[in-house]
Amino acid sequence: MSKLCLVTGSSGLTGSEVAAFFHGRGFAVHGVDNNQREVFFGTQGNTRWNQARLQEALPGFAHHEVDMQEYGRYFGLPTCCLRGGCLTGPNHSGVELHGFLSYLVKCNLEGREYRIYGYKGKQVRDNIHSADVAGFMYEFYQAPRAGEVYNLGGGKENSCSILEAFQMAEACTGRKQIYTYLDQARSGDHICYYSDLRKMRSHYPQWRLSRSLPQIFEEITASWRQRLL
Secondary structure, eight states, X not given: OOOEEEEXXXXXXXXXXXXXXXXXXXXXXXXXXXXXXXXXXXXXXXXXXXHHHHHHHSTTOEEXXXXXXXXXXXXXOSOEEEEESEEEOTTOOOBTTBOHHHHHHHHHHHTOOEEEESGGGOOEEEEEEHHHHHHHHHHHHHSXXXXXXXXXXXXXXXXXXXXXXXXXXXXXXSOOOOEEEEXXXXXXXXXXXXXXXXXXXXXXXXXXXXXXXXXXXXXXXXXXXXXXX
């Protein structure tokens, strides 16, 4: 029987990585997406370019212009809910309100002003490469559980503040980060968040983070340099 992979949000960062990951393992991949990032974040959040890239790069990839809801424990389905930290990677279409590492690097390369909202730029987030998200999904596929919920992020080891992110971006690009500081933090913004990965690692001990934070910065920088040509 052929193997089928249904990917929601397939034109986004993580969805495209998951689609490529499972396609490379012989799955028939069906992507479900309706480009809501452009609706929420404007033209800079548009992901149609990534959809076109997938359709060209993955023979047999099928795109479906729909939205979808998932079911879990109630029906005993082998599904899981992933509570993501900052999911990122080279194909991220970062904008000011979403995808801060990608947007930060883009601002750096373009000489554009990056705005820090409160906490003196010391707010901390964890960052996970989209390939590692796909890798965990594959581990789950091989040994599924019914209706589980996992934190999925970079954890403490892949965490940084905005000020630390400036330093890492500057190390990759050779350019100083241009920024302004606004003393008012964004509504609902936490000063420190990183994912507790203990449950996930106990259930799937084979899974590991394959990309360090410096590697993530290097890949994002290389991607933006290519896209901004």
